[in-house]
Amino acid sequence: MKLVWRNIWRNRRRAIITISSVFFAVLFCALMISFQTGVWEKMIDNTLRSQTGHIQVHAKGYWEDKTIDNFMFVDDASMARLEAVDNITNVSPRVETFAMASHGLSSKGIAVIGISPGREEQKSNLPIKLVGGEYLSETDDGLLIGQGLGKYLGVGIGDTLALIGQGYHGSSAVGLFPVRGILNLVTAEMDNGIAYMSLAAAQKFIDMPDGYSGLLIAVADNKRLDATIAEVEAIVDTEALNVYSWHFTMERLLQSAETDKAFNVVIMYIMYVIVGFGILGTIIMMTNERRREFCVMISVGMQRWRLALIVAAELLVMSLTGVVAALALALPIARWFNRHPIEMTGEMAEMYRQYGMEPLMPFSVNPGIFAEQVVIILVIAMLAIIYPVNKISKLKIVGK
Amino acid sequence: MNIIETKSLCKIFRDTAQEVYAVNNVDLSITAGEFTAIVGPSGSGKTTLLNMIGGLDTPTSGSIIVDGKDISTLSENETTAFRLHHIGFVFQAYNLIPVLSAKENVSFIMELQGRPKAEIDSRASELLGAVGLADRMDSRPAKLSGGQQQRVAVARALASRPRFVLADEPTANLDSKSAANLLDIMVKLNEQEGVTFIFSTHDPRIVAKARRIITLEDGGIVSDRSV
Ligand SMILES: Nc1ncnc2c1ncn2[C@@H]1O[C@H](COP(=O)(O)OP(=O)(O)O)[C@@H](O)[C@H]1O
Ligand SMILES: [Mg+2]
Numbered sequence: 001m002k003l004v005w006r007n008i009w010r011n012r013r014r015a016i017i018t019i020s021s022v023f024f025a026v027l028f029c030a031l032m033i034s035f036q037t038g039v040w041e042k043m044i045d046n047t048l049r050s051q052t053g054h055i056q057v058h059a060k061g062y063w064e065d066k067t068i069d070n071f072m073f074v075d076d077a078s079m080a081r082l083e084a085v086d087n088i089t090n091v092s093p094r095v096e097t098f099a100m101a102s103h104g105l106s107s108k109g110i111a112v113i114g115i116s117p118g119r120e121e122q123k124s125n126l127p128i129k130l131v132g133g134e135y136l137s138e139t140d141d142g143l144l145i146g147q148g149l150g151k152y153l154g155v156g157i158g159d160t161l162a163l164i165g166q167g168y169h170g171s172s173a174v175g176l177f178p179v180r181g182i183l184n185l186v187t188a189e190m191d192n193g194i195a196y197m198s199l200a201a202a203q204k205f206i207d208m209p210d211g212y213s214g215l216l217i218a219v220a221d222n223k224r225l226d227a228t229i230a231e232v233e234a235i236v237d238t239e240a241l242n243v244y245s246w247h248f249t250m251e252r253l254l255q256s257a258e259t260d261k262a263f264n265v266v267i268m269y270i271m272y273v274i275v276g277f278g279i280l281g282t283i284i285m286m287t288n289e290r291r292r293e294f295c296v297m298i299s300v301g302m303q304r305w306r307l308a309l310i311v312a313a314e315l316l317v318m319s320l321t322g323v324v325a326a327l328a329l330a331l332p333i334a335r336w337f338n339r340h341p342i343e344m345t346g347e348m349a350e351m352y353r354q355y356g357m358e359p360l361m362p363f364s365v366n367p368g369i370f371a372e373q374v375v376i377i378l379v380i381a382m383l384a385i386i387y388p389v390n391k392i393s394k395l396k397i398v399g400k
Numbered sequence: 401m402n403i404i405e406t407k408s409l410c411k412i413f414r415d416t417a418q419e420v421y422a423v424n425n426v427d428l429s430i431t432a433g434e435f436t437a438i439v440g441p442s443g444s445g446k447t448t449l450l451n452m453i454g455g456l457d458t459p460t461s462g463s464i465i466v467d468g469k470d471i472s473t474l475s476e477n478e479t480t481a482f483r484l485h486h487i488g489f490v491f492q493a494y495n496l497i498p499v500l501s502a503k504e505n506v507s508f509i510m511e512l513q514g515r516p517k518a519e520i521d522s523r524a525s526e527l528l529g530a531v532g533l534a535d536r537m538d539s540r541p542a543k544l545s546g547g548q549q550q551r552v553a554v555a556r557a558l559a560s561r562p563r564f565v566l567a568d569e570p571t572a573n574l575d576s577k578s579a580a581n582l583l584d585i586m587v588k589l590n591e592q593e594g595v596t597f598i599f600s601t602h603d604p605r606i607v608a609k610a611r612r613i614i615t616l617e618d619g620g621i622v623s624d625r626s627v
Contacts, residue, residue: 006499292494299456299491301484301560302512303477398457 004313011286015318018282022322025275026373029268030330031363033372036264038338038364040257045222046357047253048246050124053092053216055229056244057236062214063244068097068168071211072241081235082217087228090218092119095202095211099165099173101195103153110149110193112163114202123218126183126196128353133157133181140198142180148192150182157182161195168208175205186351276380280387283315287388295397308389319381323374331370337363402465403563403596404430404453409462411448411619422448424619425462430564430598435590437610438600445619446600447568453598454487454566455479467563484512488557488565490599493573495553496541502528502552503537509559527555531585547578551585558589564596571606583609 008015048054059072074093082091095114100107117136120126126144127135136144143161155161160176167173177197185191203209219228225245233243247254297307341362344352349359411423423445430436438446451457453464455471463470467486474482483489496505506524515523528537531551541549550570557565567586571579583606589595599610607613615623 002504003497003499010499293497296491296495297497298480299454299483300489300509300556301480301487303480306512398451 003310004317007310007314008318014282014286018279018318019322019325021275021278022319022377023326025271026323026326026377027330029271030326030370030373031333032264033261033268033369034330034334034363034365035337035361036261037366037369038334038341038362040261041364041366042341042358042360042362044246044250044253044257046352048222048250049089049218050357052246052249053090054219054222054225054246055217055232056246056249057215057217057232057241058213058244059240060242063242066096066213068166068206068208068211068213071095071168071208071213072215073210074212074215074236074241078235078237082215082232085228085231085235087219087221087224087231088217089220090119090123090216092116092123092216092218093199093212094214094216095199095206096213097165097173097202097206099163099195099205101149101153102162102164103155103159106153108149108152108193110195112165112202112205113194113196114199114205115196116199120196123216129183129185130181131184133179136180136196136198138198139200140180141201142178142197144181144183144196145179146185146191146194147182148185148188149195150179152192155179163195163205165206167206168211171207173206175201177201272376272380276383279315279319279380279384283384283387287311287391291391291395294392294395298395298397304392304395308392311388311392312385315381315385319377323377327370327373331365334363334365334370338365401431402429403432403467404428404598405465406453407463407465409449409452409464410460411445411452411457412460421619423452423459426619426621428614428621430596432563432596433590433594434596434598434612435587435610436598436612436614437607438598438614438616439602439607440600440616441602444616446616448619449616450566450568450598450600454489455483484509484560486563488560488562490550490553490557490565490567490570492569493546495556496549498541501538501540502533502544502548502555505541505552506556506559509556513560523559524555527558528552530589531555532581545578547574547581550574550578550582554582554585554589558593558595564598567597567599569600569602571601571603576605579603579606 057072057074059070062070062072079091079093082088093116097112099110099112101110117138117140121135130144131147136142145155145161150156153161157179160178163173163175163177165173183196185194197205203211217232219225229243229245236243294307298304341360343349344359344361352359406426406428409423409426409428410421413420413422426449438449440446448457452459453466455474459472464472471479471482497508500508503524506527507520510520510523525534525537528534531554533548533551533555536544536548541552544552553570554565557567571582574582586597586599587609590597601607610627612624612626614621
């Protein structure tokens, strides 16, 4: 109805203030949330891709107790089929266990991680962290250890480290391993407590020739994760094995992402509360200024609900104009920074590279983020509409 | 035939301290084609009586029959619809919707009635012509003088083809020349188109143009004479 447009146009200044307050709030909030979500999505994706995999395969019971007796077996044919799955970029079998490492009189409990050197290089770019010595070959019987661990135990390249741990089925695992290389691992925990060896050496150490603690599987497209998990389940023996998505294995990381986001969500709601009160103030003024006009309209025969509809439509048109304008700007900006992410510089960037991660901060184009802003504005508009609608329904048309 | 009939119509306003008999036991009949003035001093109950006849206010007791229908028994929505289809209104001031042009203000009523577009358009032009505003059809109310605004209001009141037009002191805010002009237009519409007008006033020069004069005092009719 033309009354809606005329009324908006009548008070152009106020309409522009309303529209632009919605516009700036939506623009700011959408980009803020988009940026933060994008950084987290990238961070999670980085971690999954280079460290833990999007999908993990373990023997039933392993996730609960992480003991060698719950290690798994997988045949070469299945491995080959997994690697052939379209969306899968990397399948890294692991042998993860604990051992006491000693050299001379010093000893320390460490994590022993059996890796496929080639696949690990492809996945996390492990060789880049070498500060001395050489990387492992596929059948190597030597170790790569963290810098901190080397210092603690007083071992260097070429020295031999004794490892004592638990083997399969209660046997004890004992071995002497020459140090092939020293790694600069980024966190102190890892740097002081990790030794890598080839899968073959690790399996021999624990006396379990074909055993793995698990498979870490990275995918190309996280959106197709569920389909890929189904494909993995079709390949592996699900009687004995469980297939886990990262939503399960990385629960803690997801939680910290949520906690971090909560702060910005609070800022977002504060913004919208301010905008909401601004709109409410405008609408209260507008309603009171137009009381007489409303009275005349009802007197000459306009039904109250029809009048309320016009006023509601005015507010809705203004709010939606603000939202649409803001999204028209925010979406291309988010898309641009999604395709051309902000690049980190300096130490941060270096640290990311050490982890085998890309030092990029993209924006997220997750439609949910933008839909959320629209919904919030609509809710605000609906709430603000209550005032004039209520006023109109109670308006006394005589005695003016 | 009577188009309006009130029986023992009363309106009592109750304040904390006192009761005001704004309209007191009024029996009144109005037939089609009348040109009737309700006169009386300020506070005599003219507005209250017109509001009740127009379905804008409800009586404390008594009944108002319009076109054979007791309008005091209608629901709020029914009353609103009844006003739209049967009664034309001209108020003392601020009659018009400020964002609409003169022609749109007149069309507005017919749009509410859901009339066809072509009819709305031709009737709005015709009515504005009849009140002498053919050349101001696209002006907004703010661009019109008080007298012109009231003439638009008369045109709007007629747009719905009502059974009668209620005008509560339509000339109160006008200078005497505009007031006389407005009355002449109302007289002409009454004589040529047979439109029934009931208006209140306390301007003796306006009263002189009426053909029936009902005088109120303290809410009651003290005289009712036709001239
Ligand atoms: N809403 C109201 N509340 C209380 N008293 C009212 C109200 N409206 C009118 N009155 C009283 O009713 C009487 C008649 O008023 P009104 O019909 O406006 O007279 P008029 O239009 O002739 O000046 C006056 O005494 C006025 O004070
Ligand atoms: Mg009055």
